[in-house]
Amino acid sequence: FEKMFEAPMFWRAFRNTLIISFQNLLIGFPIPILFALLVNEIRNSAFKKTVQTISYLPHFISWVVCATLMFDLMSTDGGAINEFLMWIGVVKEPIGFFTEGKYFWGITLCTDIWKELGWNAIIFISAITSISQDMYEAADIDGATRAQKMWHITIKSIKPTIILMFIFQVGGILNANFDQIMMLTKQMGNSMLKEYADVLDTFIYRLGVSQGRFSFAAAAGLFKSIVNFALLLGTNYVAGKFGEAQLF
16 A cells, blocks of 8 residues: 555556546536437427437447547548538547547546436436326416526426435446546557546556556556545435435
8 A cells, every 4th residue: 555655656546546637527417418408308209209318329339439430530631520610610630549648538538428417317218207197287277487497497306316426426436437538548559648647546557467566456456446545435424414325
């Protein structure tokens, strides 16, 4: 443990893990909720099912395929994203998304949202379908707008589900997406991204498996598990104090 806390690479991995996880928590967590609310507002059932199906599909694409798509789309040599940005005049030259580390955190956020949006929204859509239609009918009689019904009925009815999912999310705050990062960095072969891409999971993998330093990697893994467990208990306690839903 002393060697681990004295290692500069550990604190770099810890910083990257926190940044990637917090951006997923602050930005990536509310978006599936908003998506579920918007899907619920679709009145045409056929169109609604089509939207849901399309949103689910990226979840079943492996990160190997997803990373390959991103490399092609963001390529400096004819990549669709760079071509579009130059066409609308945002940039004059192609951006090296995978040659400059400052873009990596944004890439991880955008690809994770695109891939898991529909899948993460399933539980919220299911919670919305269990809401009694009588409340919506009563709101219609009182003259409530769709926005008012969404805020005062839909969101308040699914708030316990939102809180429970938030507790789970906070409890895994140090679990950055290992597959995603390994594939986007070409299994860490892209040294230009390591400063921003090396997280605790890749740090443990590199030291424990690649270098055979099993005790060092075990210490880092135990540290990560203890912090996650403490955050889970803390978030659950705070939710209970405010009279909201708890895991236990």
